[in-house]
Amino acid sequence: EDQVTQSPEALRLQEGESSSLNCSYTVSGLRGLFWYRQDPGKGPEFLFTLYSAGEEKEKERLKATLTKKESFLHITAPKPEDSATYLCAVLMNTGFQKLVFGTGTRLLVSP
Protein backbone atom coordinates (compact mmCIF):
# COMPACT_ATOMS: atom_id res chain seq x y z
CA GLU A 1 0.00 0.00 0.00
CA ASP A 2 1.24 3.47 -0.86
CA GLN A 3 2.21 5.40 2.27
CA VAL A 4 3.70 8.76 3.21
CA THR A 5 5.01 9.18 6.77
CA GLN A 6 6.43 12.30 8.33
CA SER A 7 8.54 12.63 11.48
CA PRO A 8 8.69 14.02 14.00
CA GLU A 9 5.01 14.79 14.55
CA ALA A 10 5.96 17.97 16.39
CA LEU A 11 9.23 19.83 16.84
CA ARG A 12 10.10 22.71 19.10
CA LEU A 13 13.27 24.69 18.32
CA GLN A 14 14.97 27.74 19.71
CA GLU A 15 15.56 30.57 17.27
CA GLY A 16 18.77 29.80 15.39
CA GLU A 17 18.71 26.07 16.23
CA SER A 18 18.95 24.16 12.92
CA SER A 19 17.15 20.85 12.37
CA SER A 20 15.65 18.51 9.77
CA LEU A 21 12.18 17.16 9.07
CA ASN A 22 11.73 13.74 7.49
CA CYS A 23 9.27 12.44 4.91
CA SER A 24 9.41 8.71 4.13
CA TYR A 25 7.42 7.24 1.29
CA THR A 26 6.59 3.82 -0.08
CA VAL A 27 4.83 4.37 -3.38
CA SER A 28 5.01 2.72 -6.75
CA GLY A 29 5.87 5.03 -9.58
CA LEU A 30 6.70 8.28 -7.81
CA ARG A 31 6.13 11.18 -10.18
CA GLY A 32 7.12 13.94 -7.80
CA LEU A 33 7.45 14.93 -4.16
CA PHE A 34 6.26 18.30 -2.90
CA TRP A 35 6.79 20.27 0.28
CA TYR A 36 4.17 22.70 1.55
CA ARG A 37 3.93 25.01 4.53
CA GLN A 38 0.54 25.47 6.21
CA ASP A 39 -0.37 28.10 8.77
CA PRO A 40 -3.39 27.46 11.06
CA GLY A 41 -6.70 27.87 9.24
CA LYS A 42 -4.99 28.63 5.91
CA GLY A 43 -4.39 26.66 2.73
CA PRO A 44 -1.03 24.94 2.08
CA GLU A 45 1.63 27.21 0.58
CA PHE A 46 3.87 25.58 -2.05
CA LEU A 47 7.57 25.44 -1.19
CA PHE A 48 9.45 22.87 -3.33
CA THR A 49 9.10 20.18 -5.98
CA LEU A 50 11.58 17.28 -6.19
CA TYR A 51 11.51 14.70 -8.96
CA SER A 52 14.56 12.46 -8.72
CA ALA A 53 16.95 11.05 -6.13
CA GLY A 54 19.85 13.38 -5.45
CA GLU A 55 17.89 16.50 -6.29
CA GLU A 56 18.11 19.49 -3.92
CA LYS A 57 16.18 22.77 -3.78
CA GLU A 58 16.80 25.82 -1.56
CA LYS A 59 14.77 28.83 -0.53
CA GLU A 60 15.96 31.21 2.16
CA ARG A 61 16.46 29.12 5.34
CA LEU A 62 14.93 25.97 3.83
CA LYS A 63 16.59 23.21 1.82
CA ALA A 64 14.81 20.11 0.52
CA THR A 65 16.58 16.90 -0.52
CA LEU A 66 15.34 13.63 -2.01
CA THR A 67 16.54 10.02 -1.91
CA LYS A 68 14.85 6.92 -3.28
CA LYS A 69 12.92 6.38 -0.05
CA GLU A 70 12.74 9.69 1.77
CA SER A 71 12.99 13.44 1.63
CA PHE A 72 14.38 15.87 4.17
CA LEU A 73 13.49 19.48 4.79
CA HIS A 74 16.48 21.15 6.44
CA ILE A 75 15.82 24.36 8.35
CA THR A 76 18.91 26.48 8.99
CA ALA A 77 18.89 29.10 11.77
CA PRO A 78 15.09 29.19 11.98
CA LYS A 79 13.15 32.25 13.04
CA PRO A 80 9.79 32.41 14.88
CA GLU A 81 8.03 33.20 11.60
CA ASP A 82 9.04 29.74 10.35
CA SER A 83 6.58 28.25 12.85
CA ALA A 84 3.96 26.30 10.87
CA THR A 85 2.97 22.79 9.87
CA TYR A 86 5.16 21.41 7.09
CA LEU A 87 3.49 18.89 4.79
CA CYS A 88 5.07 16.64 2.23
CA ALA A 89 3.00 15.15 -0.56
CA VAL A 90 3.73 12.58 -3.25
CA LEU A 91 2.24 12.56 -6.71
CA MET A 92 0.90 9.15 -7.56
CA ASN A 93 1.45 7.54 -10.93
CA THR A 94 -2.24 7.31 -11.75
CA GLY A 95 -2.27 9.29 -14.95
CA PHE A 96 -4.07 12.02 -13.07
CA GLN A 97 -2.85 14.58 -10.62
CA LYS A 98 -3.44 12.77 -7.32
CA LEU A 99 -1.46 14.09 -4.35
CA VAL A 100 -1.19 12.00 -1.19
CA PHE A 101 -0.15 13.99 1.86
CA GLY A 102 1.82 12.94 4.89
CA THR A 103 0.47 13.79 8.33
CA GLY A 104 2.76 16.78 8.70
CA THR A 105 5.29 18.12 11.20
CA ARG A 106 4.17 20.96 13.48
CA LEU A 107 7.17 23.24 13.95
CA LEU A 108 7.34 25.82 16.74
CA VAL A 109 10.32 28.17 16.84
CA SER A 110 10.71 30.12 20.06
CA PRO A 111 12.54 33.48 20.28
Add this chain to the structure above:
Amino acid sequence: DTEVTQTPKHLVMGMTNKKSLKCEQHMGHRAMYWYKQKAKKPPELMFVYSYEKLSINESVPSRFSPECPNSSLLNLHLHALQPEDSALYLCASSTPGGGTEAFFGQGTRLTVV
Protein backbone atom coordinates in the same frame (compact mmCIF):
# COMPACT_ATOMS: atom_id res chain seq x y z
CA ASP B 1 0.15 35.41 -10.11
CA THR B 2 -0.16 32.10 -8.25
CA GLU B 3 -3.48 32.87 -6.61
CA VAL B 4 -6.44 30.59 -6.09
CA THR B 5 -9.41 32.45 -4.62
CA GLN B 6 -12.07 30.70 -2.56
CA THR B 7 -15.38 32.11 -1.33
CA PRO B 8 -16.77 32.30 1.22
CA LYS B 9 -14.00 32.12 3.82
CA HIS B 10 -16.42 30.89 6.47
CA LEU B 11 -19.79 29.17 6.16
CA VAL B 12 -22.24 27.94 8.76
CA MET B 13 -25.12 25.85 7.45
CA GLY B 14 -27.90 23.72 8.81
CA MET B 15 -28.33 20.09 7.85
CA THR B 16 -31.29 20.92 5.59
CA ASN B 17 -29.61 23.83 3.79
CA LYS B 18 -28.21 23.98 0.28
CA LYS B 19 -25.06 26.04 -0.21
CA SER B 20 -22.17 26.29 -2.67
CA LEU B 21 -18.45 26.85 -2.33
CA LYS B 22 -16.68 28.70 -5.12
CA CYS B 23 -13.11 28.64 -6.40
CA GLU B 24 -11.45 30.71 -9.10
CA GLN B 25 -7.97 30.73 -10.64
CA HIS B 26 -6.44 32.70 -13.51
CA MET B 27 -3.17 30.83 -13.94
CA GLY B 28 -4.34 28.99 -17.03
CA HIS B 29 -4.36 25.70 -15.14
CA ARG B 30 -6.59 23.02 -16.65
CA ALA B 31 -6.69 20.74 -13.57
CA MET B 32 -8.64 21.73 -10.48
CA TYR B 33 -9.22 19.90 -7.21
CA TRP B 34 -11.30 19.80 -4.08
CA TYR B 35 -9.68 18.61 -0.85
CA LYS B 36 -11.18 18.19 2.61
CA GLN B 37 -9.09 18.79 5.72
CA LYS B 38 -10.14 17.96 9.27
CA ALA B 39 -8.38 19.49 12.26
CA LYS B 40 -4.79 18.29 12.73
CA LYS B 41 -5.09 15.99 9.70
CA PRO B 42 -3.62 16.27 6.20
CA PRO B 43 -5.75 17.29 3.22
CA GLU B 44 -7.68 14.42 1.61
CA LEU B 45 -8.54 14.45 -2.07
CA MET B 46 -12.24 14.56 -2.96
CA PHE B 47 -12.48 15.39 -6.67
CA VAL B 48 -10.23 16.12 -9.65
CA TYR B 49 -11.30 17.94 -12.79
CA SER B 50 -9.05 17.77 -15.84
CA TYR B 51 -9.97 19.95 -18.82
CA GLU B 52 -13.33 20.66 -17.18
CA LYS B 53 -14.21 16.96 -16.95
CA LEU B 54 -14.47 14.99 -13.74
CA SER B 55 -11.44 12.67 -13.65
CA ILE B 56 -11.39 11.42 -10.07
CA ASN B 57 -14.15 11.03 -7.49
CA GLU B 58 -12.70 9.54 -4.33
CA SER B 59 -15.95 7.81 -3.33
CA VAL B 60 -17.36 11.05 -1.96
CA PRO B 61 -21.01 10.96 -0.73
CA SER B 62 -23.56 12.36 -3.15
CA ARG B 63 -24.41 15.21 -0.77
CA PHE B 64 -21.24 16.79 -2.24
CA SER B 65 -21.69 17.70 -5.91
CA PRO B 66 -18.82 19.28 -7.84
CA GLU B 67 -19.18 21.43 -10.94
CA CYS B 68 -16.61 22.95 -13.29
CA PRO B 69 -18.43 25.53 -15.45
CA ASN B 70 -15.27 26.68 -17.25
CA SER B 71 -11.49 26.43 -17.06
CA SER B 72 -11.23 29.11 -14.35
CA LEU B 73 -14.08 28.18 -12.02
CA LEU B 74 -14.82 25.26 -9.74
CA ASN B 75 -17.87 24.91 -7.50
CA LEU B 76 -18.81 22.47 -4.76
CA HIS B 77 -22.54 22.21 -4.14
CA LEU B 78 -23.55 21.09 -0.67
CA HIS B 79 -26.88 19.57 0.34
CA ALA B 80 -28.11 17.74 3.43
CA LEU B 81 -24.71 17.70 5.10
CA GLN B 82 -23.96 16.10 8.43
CA PRO B 83 -22.08 17.66 11.38
CA GLU B 84 -19.12 15.37 10.65
CA ASP B 85 -18.75 17.15 7.29
CA SER B 86 -17.51 20.23 9.16
CA ALA B 87 -13.97 20.86 7.93
CA LEU B 88 -11.70 23.16 5.93
CA TYR B 89 -12.46 22.72 2.22
CA LEU B 90 -9.53 23.49 -0.03
CA CYS B 91 -9.46 24.16 -3.74
CA ALA B 92 -6.28 23.72 -5.77
CA SER B 93 -5.17 23.98 -9.37
CA SER B 94 -2.27 22.76 -11.49
CA THR B 95 -1.30 21.80 -15.01
CA PRO B 96 -3.06 18.51 -15.75
CA GLY B 97 -1.08 15.28 -15.73
CA GLY B 98 2.26 17.04 -15.89
CA GLY B 99 3.56 16.25 -12.43
CA THR B 100 3.84 19.91 -11.51
CA GLU B 101 3.00 21.56 -8.23
CA ALA B 102 -0.57 22.33 -7.18
CA PHE B 103 -1.44 25.75 -5.79
CA PHE B 104 -4.01 25.95 -3.03
CA GLY B 105 -6.58 28.53 -2.04
CA GLN B 106 -7.01 29.71 1.53
CA GLY B 107 -9.95 27.42 2.06
CA THR B 108 -13.54 27.66 3.25
CA ARG B 109 -14.11 26.82 6.91
CA LEU B 110 -17.44 24.96 6.91
CA THR B 111 -19.45 24.32 10.04
CA VAL B 112 -22.59 22.15 9.83
CA VAL B 113 -25.03 22.64 12.69
